[in-house]
Amino acid sequence: MNSSLSAEEQERYQHPDTIRRVLRTADTIAMVGLSSSPQKASQFVATYLQSKDYRIIPVHPKADSILGETAYPDLESVPDSVDVVDVFRPPRECPTYAEQAAAIGADALWLQLGIVSPEAATIAEENGLDVIMDRCMKMEHGRFRGGMHWMGMNTGVITAKRGRRQV
Amino acid sequence: MPSSTPPASPAENGTPSSSLPDAPAAHEFGFETRMLHAGHVPDEETGSRAVPIHQTTSYVFDDTNYAAQLFELKEYGNIYTRLNNPTTAVFEERVASLANAVGAVATASGMSAELVALMTLLEPGDEIVASSHLYGGTRTLFTSTFQKLSVEASFVAPNDLDAWDAAITDDTKVLYGETIGNPQGSVLDLEPLAELADAHGLPLMVDNTFATPYLCRPLDWGVSLVVHSATKFIGGHGTSIGGAILDGGSFDFSTIDTVAAPSDSYHGLKFPDTFGHQGYLMKTRAETLRDTGASMSPFNAFQLIQGLETLSVRMERHVDNAQAVAEHLDEHPMVSRVAYPGLPGNPYHDLAQKYLPTGPGAIFTFELDPDGMDPRAAGETFIEELQLFSHLANVGDARSLVLHPASTTHQQLSEDEMRSSGLSPGMVRLSIGLEDTDDLLWDLNRALHAISQ
Structure with a gap:
């Protein structure tokens, strides 16, 4: 639902198990x-x-800091270890970020809702990163933790287990 | 595909999606499992299996920062029951799941679902193009209340695509129809109408009350928005008034200025930009529901959830009984016409087979044809003589209901005026319930016999 990806691509790049992990x-x-x-x-x-x-580590060409965190002009300037590279930029730029994400040792490349780049996905996968595409990190967290449910949204979570709204 | 899902979706194919070795395919739960489980996880603290009723107006904030984030819509959470409520959220997610929607906004009634859904879209000068086969209350909303807000409506025959096309102007903001028209029993041809709406860049909103998400899921056919009176079959018990607004997530609301424009009350927030396919529903809740106060009460949400849990079982029986009653009346000498699309001769029979393969609902009209007698008087006698059918102005109850418009809702109209409203003096509307079929036929036979005495 609500993705331009094929069913096969959704299985590969939007699998709930991968997202939750x-x-x-x-x-x-x-x-x-x-x-x-x-x-x-x-x-x-x-x-x-x-x-x-x-x-959150902001990667921004000009800003010094955003939301109280020091911003860096590119991924390779980030001094700390990064687990996920979350991208809010157009698809044509994504292969570069995939290469940089691999170079800095990130575990996952996440392309936000509406951003689809099979090329970036392939680069990241070949370097052993988990890849999520065309999904919002806030929505997915809210889906499994339950916040999205409070707003009447369809989370797709079905379970009879007690208190299992967690990622 | 789960076997319990009725085959009412166009795009379902039986091919299982390919699974990668380290990631088993995500399981898709069936309709009936979702009727019982969607939207409710037993809470950690109490483990309550049934959905608890959160009869509260408001919610304690974690801290000042959290409260600020909530009011900015940057955090998900409960603020005030006019905006959202944990019991109502279960109803919303459950009905959204059953309709294959992105989400839902519950409302105080079916009428307020229409008002809130449309108020989010419309501004003065806008126009609605609507099917002429509409519930009278909806027609009045469009022609009277909306007219006060300088919104105009035009009405076209439900399945005349050229008429829809011709009625659309530069000011048209939305197309509107009913899956099963009330009371004509017409079936809206959803697929080509959704294509037409799409070609004009307009959302198509459909009232799916008579069909329920079990018999038809309009969002699967390309419809953008669905509204429901939940008072009817969704509740089924006739105890609680409520409504729901559903968004299929396929329509791009960033193209509709009233939805996409920066919001004054949220620091210039653009809902479709920030919330993507959830933008319309977020705006509907955070602005229109906030300002109209047309929210569902938590107790009614609880009652309507009880209804959803048995929806498929009840609807199967409703359509079986309706089919049997319609066939019986169709053969009866005192009846001239039965407007039920489940009958092979009905003009909407083919469309019903396509969109409502399990059965075209349980509400229909028929025409009394008493030889040499005044049909209005015959209708009155018929109503008086019925023992099991409840004479009242509602539909979709578990009990069978009857209404004779000529002696009740439309009694002030002349015969000519009635006919111009698509009604006639001998027309009777039935809403078929879950009683024993034989008992319903017995009651109808008695009342029909009494007319000729």
């Missing part, structure tokens, strides 16, 4: 294209993930 194991998320404007989608995602105790 990435959300569960990640601590540090480098956000490429995180906006310095408070009402942009990327800021909604970043502030939400910060409130869920993820550390």
Whole structure:
């Protein structure tokens, strides 16, 4: 639902098991294209993930800091270890970020809702990274943790287990 | 595909998606499993198996920062029951799951579902192009209340695509129809109408009350938005008024200025940009529901959830009984016409086979044809003599219901005026319930016999 990917691509790049594993194991998320404007989608995602105790590292060509975190002009300048590279930039730029994500040793490449780059996916996969495409990191966290449910959204979570709304 | 899902979707193919060795295919749960489980995870603290009723107006915030994030819509959570409520959220997610929707906004009634869904889209000067086969209350909303807000509506024959096309102007903002028209029993040809709407870059909104998500899922046929009166078959018990707005997520609302424009009350937030395919519903909740206050009560949400849990079982029986009653009346000498698309001669029979393969609902009209008698008087006698059918102005109850418009809702109209409204003095509307089929036929036979005495 709500993806331009084929069923086979969805199985590969939007599998709930992969999404949950990435959300569960990640601590540090480098956000490429995180906006310095408070009402942009990327800021909604970043502030939400910060409130869920993820550390956000902004990657921005000009900004010094965003949401209280030092910003870096590119992924390779980030001094800390990065678990997920989350991309808010157009598909044509994504293969470069896939290469850089592999070079800095990230575990996963995440392309946000509406961003599809099979080329970037292939590069990241060949380097052993988990790949998620055309999905929003906030929505996916909210889907499994239950927040999205409070807004009447269809999370697809079906379970009779007690209190199992977690990523 | 789960075997319990009725075959009412166009794009379903039986090919299982290929699974990678280290990742088994994500399982798709069937309709009936979702009727019982979607939207509710037993809570960690109490383990309550049934959905608890959260009869509260408001919710304690974690801290000031969290509260600020909630009000900015940057955090998901509960603020105030006018906006959302944990019991209502179960109803919303469950009905969204059954309709194959992105999500839902529950409302105080079916009428408020229409009002809230349309208010999100419309501004003064806009126009609605609607099917002429609409519930009278909806027609009045469009021609009276919306007219006060400088919104105009035009009405076209439901399946005349050229008429729809000709009625669309530069000011048209939405197309509107009913899956099964009330009371005509017409079946809307959803697929070509959705294509037409798409060609004009307009959302198509459909009232799916008479069909329920079990008999038809309009979003699967390309419809953009669905509204429901949940008061009817979704509840089934006739105890609770409620409604729902559903978005299939396929329509790009960033092209509709009223939805896409920066929001003054959220610091210039652009809902479709920030929330993607959830943007329309987020705006509907955070602005239109907030401002109209047309929210569902948590107790009604609980009641309507009880209804959803047995929806498929009830609808199977409703359509079986309706088919039997329609066939019986069709053979009866005192009846001239039965407007049920489940009958082979009905003009909507083929469309019903396509969109409503399990059965075209359980509400239909028929025409009394008493030889040499005034049909209005015959209708009155018929109603008086019925013992089992409840005489009232509702549909979709578990009990069978009957209404004679000429002696009740439309009694002030002359015969000519009635006919111009698509009604006639001898027309009777039935909503077939879950009673024993034989008992329903017995009651109808008695009342029909009494007319000729």
